[in-house]
Amino acid sequence: MEENLYHLQYAMDTFYFLVCGALVMWMAAGFSMLESGMVRAKNTTEILTKNVALYSISCIMYMVCGYAIMYGGDIFLSGISLDGAESGDALAATVLGEFAEREDGFTGGAIYSNASDFFFQVVFVATAMSIVSGAVAERMKLWAFLLFAVVMTGFIYPMEGSWTWGGNAVFGLYSLGDLGFVDFAGSGIVHMAGASAALAGVILLGARKGKYGPNGEIHAITGANLPLATLGTFILWMGWFGFNGGSVLKLGDISNANAVAMVFLNTNAAAAGGLVAALAVARVLFGKADLTMALNGALAGLVAITAGPDTPSALGATIIGAIGGAIVVFSIIGLDKLKIDDPVGAISVHGTVGLFGLLAVPFTNGDASFVGQIVGALTIFVWVFGASLIVWSVIKLIMGIRVSEEEEYEGVDLAECGMEAYPEFTRK
Amino acid sequence: MKLVTAIIKPFKLDVVREALSDIGVHGMTVTEVKGFGRQKGHSELYRGAEYGVDFLPKTKVEIAVSEAQLDTVVEAISKAANTSKIGDGKMFVSKLEQVVRIRTGETGDQAL
Numbered sequence: 001m002e003e004n005l006y007h008l009q010y011a012m013d014t015f016y017f018l019v020c021g022a023l024v025m026w027m028a029a030g031f032s033m034l035e036s037g038m039v040r041a042k043n044t045t046e047i048l049t050k051n052v053a054l055y056s057i058s059c060i061m062y063m064v065c066g067y068a069i070m071y072g073g074d075i076f077l078s079g080i081s082l083d084g085a086e087s088g089d090a091l092a093a094t095v096l097g098e099f100a101e102r103e104d105g106f107t108g109g110a111i112y113s114n115a116s117d118f119f120f121q122v123v124f125v126a127t128a129m130s131i132v133s134g135a136v137a138e139r140m141k142l143w144a145f146l147l148f149a150v151v152m153t154g155f156i157y158p159m160e161g162s163w164t165w166g167g168n169a170v171f172g173l174y175s176l177g178d179l180g181f182v183d184f185a186g187s188g189i190v191h192m193a194g195a196s197a198a199l200a201g202v203i204l205l206g207a208r209k210g211k212y213g214p215n216g217e218i219h220a221i222t223g224a225n226l227p228l229a230t231l232g233t234f235i236l237w238m239g240w241f242g243f244n245g246g247s248v249l250k251l252g253d254i255s256n257a258n259a260v261a262m263v264f265l266n267t268n269a270a271a272a273g274g275l276v277a278a279l280a281v282a283r284v285l286f287g288k289a290d291l292t293m294a295l296n297g298a299l300a301g302l303v304a305i306t307a308g309p310d311t312p313s314a315l316g317a318t319i320i321g322a323i324g325g326a327i328v329v330f331s332i333i334g335l336d337k338l339k340i341d342d343p344v345g346a347i348s349v350h351g352t353v354g355l356f357g358l359l360a361v362p363f364t365n366g367d368a369s370f371v372g373q374i375v376g377a378l379t380i381f382v383w384v385f386g387a388s389l390i391v392w393s394v395i396k397l398i399m400g401i402r403v404s405e406e407e408e409y410e411g412v413d414l415a416e417c418g419m420e421a422y423p424e425f426t427r428k
Numbered sequence: 429m430k431l432v433t434a435i436i437k438p439f440k441l442d443v444v445r446e447a448l449s450d451i452g453v454h455g456m457t458v459t460e461v462k463g464f465g466r467q468k469g470h471s472e473l474y475r476g477a478e479y480g481v482d483f484l485p486k487t488k489v490e491i492a493v494s495e496a497q498l499d500t501v502v503e504a505i506s507k508a509a510n511t512s513k514i515g516d517g518k519m520f521v522s523k524l525e526q527v528v529r530i531r532t533g534e535t536g537d538q539a540l
Contacts, residue, residue, distance in 0.1 A: 220474035286473045293475060333476045345475070 006099040007092070009252040010111055016251040016260075017116040023242025024123040028055045030235030031130035035137060036421070037229030038292065038344040040221065042411025043138045044421030050133045050142060054149045058126035061154035066125060067118055069158035070166045083114045110250030120246055124190050125153045127243070131194030134344035136201045138208050138221075139408050142416040144401040148391055152197055156387045160380050164189045170379055180362075180369030181376035185247035187307030187357030188377050193384045195351025199340070200388035205401055207341030209408055218336050221343070226291055233295040237271050240302045244309045263309045267302065270309070270321025274301020277325035285329065296332065296345045297325035300353040307357040311364040320360050324353040429524040429537065430498050431490065435461070435517040436509040438487045447508035448491065451500050454540070459488040467514055486517060492527055494537050 032051040036044050068075045085091035095111060102108050129149050136145065162168045164183060169175045183189050211219055223229060244267045250256040278297020282290040301321030305312075312320060331348035342348065358377050361368040395401055402408075407415035414420065436444060441458065448456065462483035469482040493501050502519060510516055529539040 218477040220472075220477035220479035222474045222479065282476075286476060288473060290473070290475060329476075336475075336477060 003096055005106070006096055009099075009106060010095055010113075012252045013110045013250050014112040014116045017112055017120050017246060017249075020242035020246025021116070021120040021123050023239050024120070024127065024246065025239075027123070027127055027236050027239030027243065028052075028130060030232045030237075030239055031127075031134065032232065033228045033235060034232030034295070035134040035344055037225040037227070037232060038134070038223040039137050040411070041224040041422055042413055042420070044224065045413040045417045045419055046142060046411075046415075047133065047137050048421070049417055050137075050145055051130065053146055054129045054133055054153075055126045057146060057149045058129050058153040059122055061150055062122045062125045062158070063118075064154060066154050066158040067121060069155065070121070070161040071117075072166075077118060080114050080118060107253045107255065110252065110256075112250075124186060124243075125157055128157050128190045128194035128197075129153055131191065131346045131350045132198040132201060134346040135195075135198035135342045136205055137343045138412065139402055140201070140205055141399070141401055141403055142412070144395050144399055147395055147399075148197075148201070148388075151391050152388070156197065156384055156391070157193060159387075160193055160383050161189060163379065164376065174375075176372065176376045176379065179375050180367065180372030182361050182365055182368035182372070183307050183358060183376065184310055184361075185244045185306045187303055187354045188380050191303045191306065191350035192354030192358070192377065193380055195347045195349075195354060196381050196384040197388040198342070199347050199351060200385050201392050201401070202340055202342060202347065204389070204392045204396060207339055208343070209405060211341045212339050223292060223343075229292065229295055233298055237268075237298060237302065240267055240271070240306075243267075244306055248310065259310055265314055266305055266309045266312055266317035269314050269317040270301040270305035270324070271298045272301070273318035273321030274298050274304065274325030274328070277301075277322035278329050281326050281329045285333075292345075293329050293332070296328050296349050299349045300324040300328035303350055303353045304357040304360065307354075308361040308365050308368070311361075313364075316364055320357075323360075324356055327356055328353050429492060429494055429527060429540070431492055431522045431524045432498070432501055432505070433520040433522070434489045434491075434505050434509065435463070435486050435519075436489060436505070437511065437515060437517060438485055440509045440511070441487050441489070444489060444505055444508045447504040448501065451497075451504050453491055453493065453497070453501060455491070457490040459490075461486050461488045465515070465518070484515065492524055492540055494540055 028051065032048055035047045035051065039047050063077050065075045067073065067077060073080065082088065082091045085094055098111055099105065129152055133145065163170045163176055167177060208221060211221055213219060241264050244263050245260055248256060248260045248263055251260055275294050275298035278300065279289055279294040282293035301324050304320050304324030305317050309317065328345065328348050331352040332345050335342055335348060340347065355377055358373045361373060362370050392401060403412055403415055462485055464483055469480055469484055471478045471480045491501060502521065505519060526535060527539040528535050
């Protein structure tokens with residue numbers, strides 16, 4: 001009888017992991033729609049190509065070596081199918097043995113299929129990489145971007161992941177876990193990391209032509225399709241339930257099931273708080289309700305709560321999200337003043353607010369320390385930003401990272417993909 | 429005969445059409461146009477950055493009228509399209525040499 005329950009718990013926790021992974025996978029669709037809505041029509045096909053290609057490259061590179069670097073095991077995931085066991089029955093016997101050996105039985109840590117763990121982890125890599133594509137949109141060469149994606153998802157991200165969720169010491173020097181670094185689902189590890197890589201790229205790439213005037217004027221370059229941007233935001237919002245909810249890692253006992261419910265609730269609350277705060281701040285600052293800022297606000301709320309969706313109260317989560325939503329508006333304006341051109345606001349949403357998310361954890365979680373959070377954030381930023389800067393520079397030397405001025409004017413859709421996203425608008 | 433070309437705010441089109449129908453105008457031609465006047469367009473904010481809208485959308489209404497009708501038509505449009513705010517538009521009245529109804533070949537006032 002008890003053995004059958006263990007079978008069920010393994011099945012339930014594996015299934016939960018897979019469903020959450022599928023939800024996070026859907027975030028790739030969210031990023032695609034958000035980004036295609038926030039760029040000009042002439043750059044739509046190319047940004048969509050980047051998004052589908054970077055997702056696929058992430059999956060391949062994480063399979064080739066990323067997962068092995070981050071969590072150990074062999075390259076190409078060899079041996080993952082039966083967790084090293086010789087047959088399905090042998091795997092079941094090993095798992096049942098693990099359950100039986102430990103004293104806390106059902107309520108201990110989750111035991112699930114390693115293949116489901118890979119599936120859940122790989123979609124996070126794709127999320128981190130998706131952040132980059134929006135920030136460098138409308139002017140970066142497609143193939144330079146995809147080359148960077150190979151290095152980012154196969155090496156740069158897995159390295160910092162191994163120091164955090166992987167539990168390894170940073171180059172053998174210090175352990176972030178010992179310092180009290182807590183990043184539940186990846187405000188820093190995924191979001192700030194992606195934004196750091198994006199920032200390095202944007203600095204080397206420069207602003208879109210016409211964005212900044214010679215006397216410091218900031219010109220608006222308006223997005224082509226706000227319905228798509230809104231749909232993308234809602235898709236991301238939904239996918240985030242898998243992102244944070246799945247990071248509980250276990251559903252199969254009362255306290256964990258309740259923790260999952262709390263994480264869902266807090267994730268949703270933070271997004272709502274972020275949206276309302278950004279909408280209100282933008283209204284006060286600009287005199288109009290800026291939808292794009294509101295959308296960024298919802299995402300900022302989500303990023304802010306991601307580092308600790310398990311410990312705050314529902315009200316606390318709403319407030320954390322709202323602070324994130326307010327910060328993102330000022331961050332977007334501030335980056336524009338620094339002439340860091342980010343068409344979709346990715347560096348502000350995922351970077352600035354990702355950092356805030358990390359720093360907010362110690363207020364509600366006694367296991368986290370401010371020192372740990374700061375050292376962790378610095379470690380992630382210095383590594384990802386530095387490594388990315390080197391990789392972008394090398395790619396720039398080899399093949400260049402920016403399209404020509406004429407191609408930028410014509411639109412990268414024609415220059416890189418040879419097709420327009422909305423041809424009927426121009427051909428009829 | 430005269431040709432009245434009125435540039436009006438798009439949202440006033442229905443009111444103008446009704447006002448003209450009421451005084452017995454039987455036809456008009458309407459075009460969506462863009463342009464600017466003394467305000468030289470205006471500026472909008474997107475994500476905190478300004479962008480100029482140099483040409484504002486307007487509606488152009490063209491009506492061919494007889495000399496006798498002219499004053500009532502001009503007055504009706506003035507009244508119907510007026511909001512007392514900037515950007516209400518303008519009317520241009522020009523001489524119309526000839527009008528021909530294509531189906532019957534009628535010309536002049538008969539073709540109006």
